[in-house]
């Protein structure tokens with residue numbers, strides 16, 4: 001634990017910490033003794049979590065109410081953290097839009113690209129540069145098993161997660177010479193507000209099993225400094241390996257198209 005704190009302290013910066021996977025990262029990193037900077041739009045949720053974690057562990061927690069899609073959001077974040085040593089960054093905040101691509105709202109699809117790709121890239125650049133200078137630190141990127149192939153009806157979302165997988169693995173290599181760790185977590189279906197909100201999807205019709213946030217996050221923290229990328233859950237790993245090594249990509253796309261369409265409650 002001391003070694004972890006030494007390498008990734010003083011502070012871990014987590015975006016999207018008000019719920020789901022981000023909130024669980026906050027809990028597990030607090031238990032490892034890291035101070036936290038928690039970012040999201042719902043300040044009340046962040047403050048609630050902060051006081052719980054400060055009580056349980058002897059740590060400092062700063063909460064920042066911020067819509068990452070606002071103009072100058074990154075500048076504000078940099079300003080708010082200028083006096084802190086950020087040793088671990090988890091650009092976790094994300095959103096999804098699904099359905100027939102051309103029928104989806106064009107602006108919502110654009111926000112998906114901005115929040116899921118542009119913001120993580122900017123955070124990795126800004127805080128990554130400081131870590132490289134200090135010769136220590138880490139970044140945990142949040143992709144998805146949907147980013148490991150094309151997924152019709154989640155076309156844009158899956159593409160953003162493919163971007164994250166690609167940049168995260170590349171940075172794992174680039175950062176290594178400076179002693180900075182980057183790893184990519186690709187969760188499969190995980191029980192969070194995002195999934196609970198998809199009332200028009202019946203994921204029971206897909207050959208996937210919903211996981212809890214605890215093991216998903218634990219897998220990522222264990223992979224940091226050891227692996228370029230990691231997938232939590234035996235079934236998710238099996239599907240990925242089978243997909244990669246036994247099925248041509250065009251066939252996987254068709255298979256996912258069939259499966260996702262079947263799981264959609266309101267068919268197009």
Ligand SMILES: NC(=O)c1ccc[n+]([C@@H]2O[C@H](COP(=O)([O-])OP(=O)(O)OC[C@H]3O[C@@H](n4cnc5c(N)ncnc54)[C@H](OP(=O)(O)O)[C@@H]3O)[C@@H](O)[C@H]2O)c1
Nearest residue numbers: 016018019020021040041042068094144189190192193194
């Ligand atoms: N759940 C899954 O099955 C699954 C699978 C693969 C990958 N993922 C990825 O895991 C990450 C976390 O998602 P989750 O499943 O934990 O969903 P979640 O519970 O809905 O969490 C999303 C987080 O992002 C924050 N957020 C959303 N828009 C924001 C904005 N404009 N500015 C700042 N914060 C914003 C939300 O906080 P506020 O609403 O308070 O701003 C919330 O804390 C995402 O990148 C997602 O793509 C999830």
